Amino acid sequence: MSVPTAGSKDAAPIRVLLVDDERLVRSGFRLLLDIEDDITVVGEATTGVDAVDQARATRPDVVLMDIRMPQMDGIQATRAITAAGDLRQTRILILTTYDTDAYVFEGLQAGASGFLLKDAGPAELLHGIRVVAAGEALLAPRITRRLIAQFTARRTxxxxxxxxxxxxxxxxxxxxxxxxxxxxxxxxxxxxxxxxxxxxxxxxxxxxxxxxxxxxxxxxxxxxxxxxxx
The missing domain is CATH 1.10.10.10 (Winged helix-like DNA-binding domain superfamily/Winged helix DNA-binding domain)
Incomplete structure (x- = not known):
């Protein structure tokens, strides 16, 4: 499956839902995404509960999901979204930091299509959204498969x-x-x-x-x- 490229004219824009409880983080993501021709932000959510509601209301292609949030964390929200029959086409891209590495495997088990570090550069973030929207898996280069192996080895x-x-x-x-x-x-x-x-x-x-x-x-x-x- 090919990954959509920036500025592609033969496909509808990738619809993205931003989920993070920090307003500054959401604003930064929106500023970055709004200038891309092939990506459009369709909504924002500040909690896991809000993320699930917004996903049902906006039917995004990709949810950019934070992990640590009030009411319902990103893992629980991911599980709820991927379990919803009417959201089968929605893909979850989880954002993590080094101190939340332990959640990455759990997030993938919950149905996330991949993850990125929160300090990823703009180009890496945009590429990640396009890769996940195309139905591919995304494993952050600096964590990659060794991290998954660390957690799956205990369950084999x-x-x-x-x-x-x-x-x-x-x-x-x-x-x-x-x-x-x-x-x-x-x-x-x-x-x-x-x-x-x-x-x-x-x-x-x-x-x-x-x-x-x-x-x-x-x-x-x-x-x-x-x-x-x-």
């Missing part, structure tokens, strides 16, 4: 993992392992001597069989089941 049980993977064909297991390593469909195709379209089909089949919402959750499964190790 060999027998349970084998039962979970039993639904996949041998080829789908290979593809899942490469998704877990962060490879794109093009890279998977090159590694396995497949066309990108065939690689994409295998990824889609694995998602359906494993009940994964998107590629981010496939990454988590790859670590949980031991297909990818630190």
């Amino acid at each position: 049980a060999d027998q349970a993992a084998e039962r979970r993977l039993a639904v996949l064909t041998a080829r789908e297991r290979e593809v899942l392992a490469l998704v877990g390593q962060g490879m794109s469909n093009d890279e998977i195709g090159a590694a396995l001597f497949l066309s990108p379209a065939t690689a994409r089909t295998h990824v889609s089949h694995a998602m359906v069989k494993l009940g994964a919402r998107d590629r981010a959750q496939l990454v988590v499964v790859a670590y949980q089941t031991g297909l990818v190790t630190p």
Whole structure:
């Protein structure tokens, strides 16, 4: 799946909901996003409860989600949004700081499509929104898969993992392992001597069989089941 580029004229703007309890942070994000032709801010929320309500009201493509908020935190709000049948197309991009790293895996399990550090530069943030809107997983470069591995390693049980993977064909297991390593469909195709379209089909089949919402959750499964190790 290709990632939309800035200024693309052949697609509707990416609709973004900003969720953060700090007004200055929201204002900064809005100023950055409002000047982009392919992104539009459709709402703001200051609490997790408000985030869920705003998501239902505005139907955003991407929710830029803070973790620490009153009433309902970002993890709970993410879980509520991704569980809503009428918000299946909404993707969650979680913002975190070094002292909230422990929440990242929980956020991905809740259905988030990726995460970024709060001190990410403007270009990194814009790229992240576009990647997630395109249905891809986003793992922050400075935390990446080692962080996920740190938490999933504690939850891996060999027998349970084998039962979970039993639904996949041998080829789908290979593809899942490469998704877990962060490879794109093009890279998977090159590694396995497949066309990108065939690689994409295998990824889609694995998602359906494993009940994964998107590629981010496939990454988590790859670590949980031991297909990818630190």
